[in-house]
Amino acid sequence: MSEVRQKAASAKQTAALMSSLTTAQKNEALLLMADALVTEQQSIIQANQLDLDRGRENGTSLSLLDRIKLTEDRIVSIAEGLRQITELPDPTGTELESFERPNGLRIRKIQVPLGVIGIIYEARPNVTVDAAGLCLKTGNAVVLRGGSAAISSNKRIIEVLHEALSRSALPADALQLIEDTDRSSVDEMLKLNGLLDVIIPRGGASLIRNVVENATVPVIETGAGICHTYIDESARTQMASDIVFNAKVQRPSVCNSIETLLVHEAFAKRHLAEIAGRLKEAGVEIRGCETTLKLLGYGTPVTEENFATEYNDYIINVRVVQKLDEALAHISKFGTMHSECIVTENEDHAARFLQLVDAAAVYHNASTRFTDGFEFGYGAEIGISTQKLHARGPMGLPALTSTKYLVIGNGQIRG
Amino acid sequence: MSEVRQKAASAKQTAALMSSLTTAQKNEALLLMADALVTEQQSIIQANQLDLDRGRENGTSLSLLDRIKLTEDRIVSIAEGLRQITELPDPTGTELESFERPNGLRIRKIQVPLGVIGIIYEARPNVTVDAAGLCLKTGNAVVLRGGSAAISSNKRIIEVLHEALSRSALPADALQLIEDTDRSSVDEMLKLNGLLDVIIPRGGASLIRNVVENATVPVIETGAGICHTYIDESARTQMASDIVFNAKVQRPSVCNSIETLLVHEAFAKRHLAEIAGRLKEAGVEIRGCETTLKLLGYGTPVTEENFATEYNDYIINVRVVQKLDEALAHISKFGTMHSECIVTENEDHAARFLQLVDAAAVYHNASTRFTDGFEFGYGAEIGISTQKLHARGPMGLPALTSTKYLVIGNGQIRG
Structure with a gap:
């Protein structure tokens, strides 16, 4: 035997x-x-x-x-x-x-x-x-x-x-x-x-x-995590910046860190440069959509394959979207049903995101890094089911x- | 596509x-x-x-x-x-x-x-x-x-x-x-x-x-059911006979009917002939272990393969055992973790059976035929998970x- x-x-x-x-x-x-x-x-x-x-x-x-x-x-x-x-x-x-x-x-x-x-x-x-x-x-x-x-x-x-x-x-x-x-x-x-x-x-x-x-x-x-944060038009700038920075940089090697940032166009025009700059300073490589690259003036073009990759590394995809539903469609297509976040002050948009995103943990105004047995108060965990x-x-x-x-x-x- | x-x-x-x-x-x-x-x-x-x-x-x-x-x-x-x-x-x-x-x-x-x-x-x-x-x-x-x-x-x-x-x-x-x-x-x-x-x-x-x-x-x-009823030494005769008859004959084609009857030797010597006779009269073919065939004077010899088969038909395997633990070992080897029953008046034996048998539903003194969403009061069911x-x-x-x-x-x- x-x-x-x-x-x-x-x-x-x-x-x-x-x-x-x-x-x-x-x-x-x-x-x-x-x-x-x-x-x-x-x-x-x-x-x-x-x-x-x-x-x-x-x-x-x-x-x-x-x-x-x-x-x-x-x-x-x-x-x-x-x-x-x-x-x-x-x-x-x-x-x-x-x-x-x-x-x-x-x-x-x-x-x-x-x-x-x-x-x-x-x-x-x-x-x-x-x-x-x-x-x-x-x-x-x-x-x-x-x-x-x-x-x-x-x-x-x-x-x-x-x-x-x-x-x-x-x-x-x-x-x-x-x-x-x-x-x-x-x-x-x-x-x-x-x-x-x-x-x-x-x-x-x-x-x-x-x-x-x-x-x-x-x-x-367990564990496969292509997670997103979506910054809505009405997001508070500092909160959005802090949440994205934390979700990407605090520990990029783990499953609940994010791989892709989705940003509403109106917010992107005003604040993307600042948020991306902070990431870049921390050593994060930016891969962006056409609008992103135009707004930033740097970064490499993002591909469909990038969107489908769990980097677990200091790399982030950035995509500018016209509206919430475009973000929802992106997450539905590329997400691994792990942890997804919306940063917004618009309660209707938050409710819609929480309702429609099909993932183990859906966040409003908090870092996806909290998807963890200890952080949820459950004590030790054997893994995170996706x-x-x-x-x-x-x-x-x-x-x-x-x-x-x-x-x-x-x-x-x-x- | x-x-x-x-x-x-x-x-x-x-x-x-x-x-x-x-x-x-x-x-x-x-x-x-x-x-x-x-x-x-x-x-x-x-x-x-x-x-x-x-x-x-x-x-x-x-x-x-x-x-x-x-x-x-x-x-x-x-x-x-x-x-x-x-x-x-x-x-x-x-x-x-x-x-x-x-x-x-x-x-x-x-x-x-x-x-x-x-x-x-x-x-x-x-x-x-x-x-x-x-x-x-x-x-x-x-x-x-x-x-x-x-x-x-x-x-x-x-x-x-x-x-x-x-x-x-x-x-x-x-x-x-x-x-x-x-x-x-x-x-x-x-x-x-x-x-x-x-x-x-x-x-x-x-x-x-x-x-x-x-x-x-x-x-x-769902659904695979090689289910057993074990009649312990102290079982009440009529109750044991009724439960076995119901679990085998009432609807043999379904997963919660039984395929094998396990009987304590002392009970078998006194009552197996009567219980088997009632099954035979209802058209059930008896496949028995050596002791069973000796006690009954009829039936065909049962094989390991028979014990591992879900007949869904008017056939029953009968095996005489020396003690509860032999029945438990048989169920552990051949059961599909669906529904298992002990008929006994011995509360210690009942508790041991309920504790040790690893199945979706474990019965004491009732027919295995009750494993069903309607019978449990849950209404319609999509199936029985095994x-x-x-x-x-x-x-x-x-x-x-x-x-x-x-x-x-x-x-x-x-x-």
């Missing part, structure tokens, strides 16, 4: 036990895991060094190496993340509905773990711990498949966590790491219907596309649950 | 308008549709006759012809189903959460339509109307792809419904029927990411398997919705 199938089967074996644990038992295990990470930080940093050395040999970029790198501070912060998960309410076991039918059947709908969750991700070793914590807290078994760039770190982290679990009420088999980092191990996971209940991809566009296109296991699509089934937007612990009907009778049969 | 892509694109064009309609507008459209079906029943019956004639020529089975057949009574009843949908609460627009963050952001989570729903189904023309009614009531556009056996009926029904919609506030394009009944039109639908938000298959195991294995659009898996994401068990109107966050600020940016 392949490593993937064997580990998924071992995880599945624990699902019934996992669903029976108390919240206290799960929290205790998470605290043991957190303590173990801190206690074993030196051995984790040593393993991490192997990844970094290999990365440097292979010519890995500095920014990727930084994402892989673990330090004492980072490990303490990762452990702290686990402790924070113990403070979140446990959704499992919650009764969502309870009613009696005229024939006397008593029906209860309760929240239960999903079962076995597959997580496919890239380089960051902190995802290994975060995902483990969120899945185990909700009574799920989890099969992790991280990228090759952090495999030595991941293996050591899992050893440490397994040792911690062995001192807890949780079965260590509920936490599995696929060590085979060949692409074929991902392909195999995607088809493991019956062993995996759901797959959550976390990573760049090509990883997510591969999962969505090839999985037969149900998928929760699909409409099951969960949409920041996914906290409830997104890792399903439901079950318990039907209690005294001999009822159907007539 | 192909018929499938063109019709899905037309449906998608209506999504924003559909999401803006009032409940009253949608209900009025459904009532117009219901009236039109009754008014136009003769032309529908004529079109249906074409399907029946073609079916007879092609040697279609009598039971399938009966499922295709439309009569005045059936059309009146289908129209009545639409009227009943108007009486159900409209989940869209409901505010599920509303809170203010410390930074002053006001966040509202509201229920919204899924968008465009693809339904892939087989012969029954009533599904055309039911699915249309449920999807339109929830503000969704819908692309229907029914089987060739009822295509003439479906085309006429859609003409009638389109004519009714043209007199309503709803865009007729929100309701689409794919007339191409070649398998390739299904294949194309399954990959229409960006145009379809979800696909719901309704039909037999092979249809569902094809959709699950090949769709890149998110799918809600997956864990999004919806599980009977899916009423709320299963046809997603959510959206509206975030209202006054210039907030992230620090």
